[in-house]
Amino acid sequence: xxxxxxxxxxxxxxxxxxxxxxxxxxxxxxxxxxxxxxxxxxxxxxxxxxxxxxxxxxxxxxxxxxxxxxxxxxxxxxxxxxxxxxxxxxxxxxxxxxxxxxxxxxxxxxxxxxxxxxxxxxxxxxxxxxxxxxxxxxxxxxxxxxxxxxxxxxxxxxxxxxxxxxxxxxxxxxxxxxxxxxxxxxxxxxxxxxxxxxxxxxxxxxxxxxxxxxxxxxxxxxxxxxxxxxxxxxxxxxxxxxxxxx
Amino acid sequence: xxxxxxxxxxxxxxxxxxxxxxxxxxxxxxxxxxxxxxxxxxxxxxxxxxxxxxxxxxxxxxxxxxxxxxxxxxxxxxxxxxxxxxxxxxxxxxxxxxxxxxxxxxxxxxxxxxxxxxxxxxxxxxxxxxxxxxxxxxxxxxxxxxxxxxxxxxxxxxxxxxxxxxxxxxxxxxxxxxxxxxxxxxxxxxxxxxxxxxxxxxxxxxxxxxxxxxxxxxxxxxxxxxxxxxxxxxxxxxxxxxxxxxxxxxxxxxxxxxxxxxxxxxx
Numbered sequence: 001x002x003x004x005x006x007x008x009x010x011x012x013x014x015x016x017x018x019x020x021x022x023x024x025x026x027x028x029x030x031x032x033x034x035x036x037x038x039x040x041x042x043x044x045x046x047x048x049x050x051x052x053x054x055x056x057x058x059x060x061x062x063x064x065x066x067x068x069x070x071x072x073x074x075x076x077x078x079x080x081x082x083x084x085x086x087x088x089x090x091x092x093x094x095x096x097x098x099x100x101x102x103x104x105x106x107x108x109x110x111x112x113x114x115x116x117x118x119x120x121x122x123x124x125x126x127x128x129x130x131x132x133x134x135x136x137x138x139x140x141x142x143x144x145x146x147x148x149x150x151x152x153x154x155x156x157x158x159x160x161x162x163x164x165x166x167x168x169x170x171x172x173x174x175x176x177x178x179x180x181x182x183x184x185x186x187x188x189x190x191x192x193x194x195x196x197x198x199x200x201x202x203x204x205x206x207x208x209x210x211x212x213x214x215x216x217x218x219x220x221x222x223x224x225x226x227x228x229x230x231x232x233x234x235x236x237x238x239x240x241x242x243x244x245x246x
Numbered sequence: 247x248x249x250x251x252x253x254x255x256x257x258x259x260x261x262x263x264x265x266x267x268x269x270x271x272x273x274x275x276x277x278x279x280x281x282x283x284x285x286x287x288x289x290x291x292x293x294x295x296x297x298x299x300x301x302x303x304x305x306x307x308x309x310x311x312x313x314x315x316x317x318x319x320x321x322x323x324x325x326x327x328x329x330x331x332x333x334x335x336x337x338x339x340x341x342x343x344x345x346x347x348x349x350x351x352x353x354x355x356x357x358x359x360x361x362x363x364x365x366x367x368x369x370x371x372x373x374x375x376x377x378x379x380x381x382x383x384x385x386x387x388x389x390x391x392x393x394x395x396x397x398x399x400x401x402x403x404x405x406x407x408x409x410x411x412x413x414x415x416x417x418x419x420x421x422x423x424x425x426x427x428x429x430x431x432x433x434x435x436x437x438x439x440x441x442x443x444x445x446x447x448x449x450x451x452x453x454x455x456x457x458x459x460x461x462x463x464x465x466x467x468x469x470x471x472x473x474x475x476x477x478x479x480x481x482x483x484x485x486x487x488x489x490x491x492x493x494x495x496x497x498x499x500x501x502x503x504x505x506x507x508x509x510x511x512x513x
Contacts (some may be wrong), residue, residue: 086459
């Protein structure tokens, strides 16, 4: 079964197409990057998969179900989370909200253990009682990743996760991703190609339309198609290795 | 000082202060952390529209104001999803139009017109025993609702979008919270008035927030501070023969100023 199937998805906002005729499928253990310029519809596509936005046309299936019925299987790391820095919530409580079961249903022992285990996986267990704003950017990112995966999802959607990570932290981020990769499909949205390329299996290139979808190696071969898409891929040169040694 | 406590009206005023502080401390904590202070201000002024409608229809104005406020609170919570108006704009409109409706309804009501000023700052010294019972019921409704929905309120206040993803009916929870604000405002409007209620929903919680990062403690502190400052305000207004509602607001404002100055973190 495919993790995600998108057929002929289109969405307009204010008479303009944000997404047009998107056909995309994501397999169960894919590690895919969706790249493209800002405003190209990447966040919108994630929100459609999550079921918080409805497309104007087309069909979305997440593990064979409608997005709203697949909530338990999907984890989400939003792009930027604006909240009051003095908000009275700590690391543990933040991650716990990811285990929500429903109205009047409390968090049980399994939930609490899952939070502690996930905090250990992201190396934030020692800071579990820390109020949320007393963390560095990288630490906060790890808390929100923990919140996204604490439910043990089969699909993890991340919107611009690299935006608030320092270069030094990028390695530990990718280490974490390679651990998670064996347990779930991961879709990572980014406008920065160089940062993602060596670690992912597949790339999709999105700028309102889908210009390419497939392996990283072939992406380089299909350059003429991508030309329309993220111009900086070509013009800025590639400071990091795009293709693995081959 | 002892004679202060001997007057029956003052005893009722102090009991009212306790009930009001409880409601405002609990609901106000959410108002402050979710940053819906301006929205609550709009709801409270719109409630006045409901009061006017009540007079016009010849029913108990507070009872008429309940559905009127709750509906306008829910409408404002739902508006940003359906219509292209920013919540900020909707607040300005609701605030002024609601208030104006109240004034016009009262103008149109034949006979003796109520003292509009008492609806701005309340008339805590003239609360009756039945008013106190209604306030107590309000407090019970608040505590039950907050207890039942505490996980949802926290999640939605912190990150509404993620709450939706986690499976919460986030929009409904938000509207429930606004309905709770509307209910609190309406029940307390006769005792404390439209302006004072904004001060009571905001200031005790804002002070409490400076001293703790645990929401439960913040609520307790907020309720306690509300009781303290309302009583102090009542006493000062008694000593100097000043309008009680306005004096309470000034005491709250001064307390916030002092707290902010004294907390070294703020510098």
